Amino acid sequence: MTKEAPGFFDVDERLAELSAKGDDLERLNALVDFELFRAALETAVPRGDRSKGGRPPFDHVLMFKVLILQATHSLSDERCEYLIKDRLSFMRFLGLGLADAVPDANTIWAFREALKKADAVEALFARFDAALRDAGFLAMSGQIVDATIVAAPKQRNTFEEKKAIKEGRIPEAWKDNPNKISQKDRDARWTVKYSKAKPREDGSLPSVDLAIPAFGYKNHVSIDRSFGLIRKWTATDAAAHDGARLEEVLDRANTASDVWADTAYRSAKNEAMLSRRGFVSRIHRKKPKGKPMPERMRIANALKSKVRSAVEHVFAHEKGPMGLVVRTIGIARAKVKIGLANLAYNMRRFVWLRTKYAAA
Numbered sequence: 001m002t003k004e005a006p007g008f009f010d011v012d013e014r015l016a017e018l019s020a021k022g023d024d025l026e027r028l029n030a031l032v033d034f035e036l037f038r039a040a041l042e043t044a045v046p047r048g049d050r051s052k053g054g055r056p057p058f059d060h061v062l063m064f065k066v067l068i069l070q071a072t073h074s075l076s077d078e079r080c081e082y083l084i085k086d087r088l089s090f091m092r093f094l095g096l097g098l099a100d101a102v103p104d105a106n107t108i109w110a111f112r113e114a115l116k117k118a119d120a121v122e123a124l125f126a127r128f129d130a131a132l133r134d135a136g137f138l139a140m141s142g143q144i145v146d147a148t149i150v151a152a153p154k155q156r157n158t159f160e161e162k163k164a165i166k167e168g169r170i171p172e173a174w175k176d177n178p179n180k181i182s183q184k185d186r187d188a189r190w191t192v193k194y195s196k197a198k199p200r201e202d203g204s205l206p207s208v209d210l211a212i213p214a215f216g217y218k219n220h221v222s223i224d225r226s227f228g229l230i231r232k233w234t235a236t237d238a239a240a241h242d243g244a245r246l247e248e249v250l251d252r253a254n255t256a257s258d259v260w261a262d263t264a265y266r267s268a269k270n271e272a273m274l275s276r277r278g279f280v281s282r283i284h285r286k287k288p289k290g291k292p293m294p295e296r297m298r299i300a301n302a303l304k305s306k307v308r309s310a311v312e313h314v315f316a317h318e319k320g321p322m323g324l325v326v327r328t329i330g331i332a333r334a335k336v337k338i339g340l341a342n343l344a345y346n347m348r349r350f351v352w353l354r355t356k357y358a359a360a
Contacts (some may be wrong), residue, residue: 011088011098018089024351025069025093031351033131034061040127044120045111058103063111064124065094066103071337071344074323077105116332121339125233128343132229132350133253140226142258142282143251144308145265147242148315150235150338152188152216152326187331189239190215214238217326217334219318221342222249223311225260227353229346230314235338237331246270250279258282260308282307318345 019026041060069090070080084090084102096102103111115121133139161171165186174181195210218240222232231251242264250259259274260282274281284301287293318324324341326334 015088015092018092023089023092024348025089027351027355028347029093031354032128032347034065036131037061037064037124037127040120040123044118044123045114058101058107058111062094062096063103063108066108067112067115067340068344068347069093070108071324071340072322072348074325076327077108080108081105112336113333116336121336121343125339125343125346128346129229129231132346135350135354137227137229137350137353139224139229139231139251139254140256141254142225142256142260142280142307143222143231143254144225144311145220145222145246145249145259145261146308146311146315147218147220147245147264148319149191149193149214149238150217150219150324150326150334151214152185152334154215155185155188157184183329185329187237187334188216188326189237191238217331217338218242219315219324219338219342220245220249221311221314222251223314224251224254225256225258225307225310227349228310228314229349230342233339233342235331235335243267243270247273250277252277260304262308284308314345317348318342 038061041064045060045063047057066080066084069075069084070077073080073083075083081102081104084094084096091097091100115124157165157171161173164171170181170186174184191214193212193214195212216238218236218238220234220236220242221230223230231254232249234245234248236245242262243266246261246265247270257278257280259279261284263284263286266281266283266286270283271281282304284304285297287297318341322341322345324338326337328334328337
């Protein structure tokens with residue numbers, strides 16, 4: 001059987017089929033006005049003088065959308081370049097045709113690096129948050145604060161090298177090897193995550209809970225209770241204490257004063273700060289040392305957990321469908337990756353909210 005030559009409208013027909021199946025990127029393009037980021041992007045990534053010619057640079061908004069693709073699909077620079085060339089849905093999202101040039105891995109890296117140097121991700125996040133408020137999605141009903149570990153590639157260092165890194169020094173063996181220094185993450189840290197052990201077959205509980213070591217960074221966020229959107233965030237190494245970042249992630253624009261968080265955030269200092277700033281603490285209370293949990297306290301904590309658990313859905317989405325990990329070196333680049341992931345999450349959440357309320 002003779003194979004028919006591709007028709008002129010074959011690509012359009014295939015895109016129409018993708019739309020009929022439900023293209024998430026098409027919905028994102030339709031509902032999010034990416035032009036609102038242009039001014040901030042042009043300020044952060046200025047273009048050089050092109051009077052001497054050369055290949056024209058890729059559009060700022062197009063490059064930003066490439067980074068959103070990376071964040072929503074957990075793509076490396078090389079994989080992102082390949083998939084833009086391979087997928088019609090990616091090309092349509094970026095406004096590219098089959099004959100158009102595609103940003104290569106080095107161009108993607110350079111654009112993200114420029115955003116890092118300009119410290120622009122927080123400004124981009126704030127710009128979209130303002131757009132959310134303008135669209136009617138105000139931060140309401142209080143806020144929920146929590147943090148999650150974001151994994152990074154594990155470092156294989158000797159005891160002496162680890163000691164030097166913790167003290168803020170460069171290990172002696174690395175000083176004459178700049179290539180090694182550039183490949184070693186001296187900002188990420190190990191920490192231990194504790195998890196409740198499962199009951200034994202006879203119903204009894206093990207004497208010790210599970211302790212799981214983890215290496216990387218932490219994503220500290222505050223979400224509003226009403227819409228589940230991330231309103232404030234920061235990033236630290238994985239060993240940083242959650243409670244020490246409470247004031248940093250509090251959203252003072254929330255229409256309600258209630259603040260929910262787990263026991264890691266309860267301290268006399270934080271309680272005094274919340275009271276001083278007019279917030280109402282709904283933070284879990286800690287069990288008294290050496291004593292059983294009072295029944296009243298257990299019931300109160302259980303009621304708080306029903307509200308606080310909403311933030312776990314945010315982290316589950318970022319680590320599940322979005323596959324959030326940090327592949328870069330250093331806290332500055334990690335902040336860019338985590339900040340873009342938080343921004344991309346809000347975009348996806350916004351699309352879901354608009355669809356939900358449009359159907360109501």
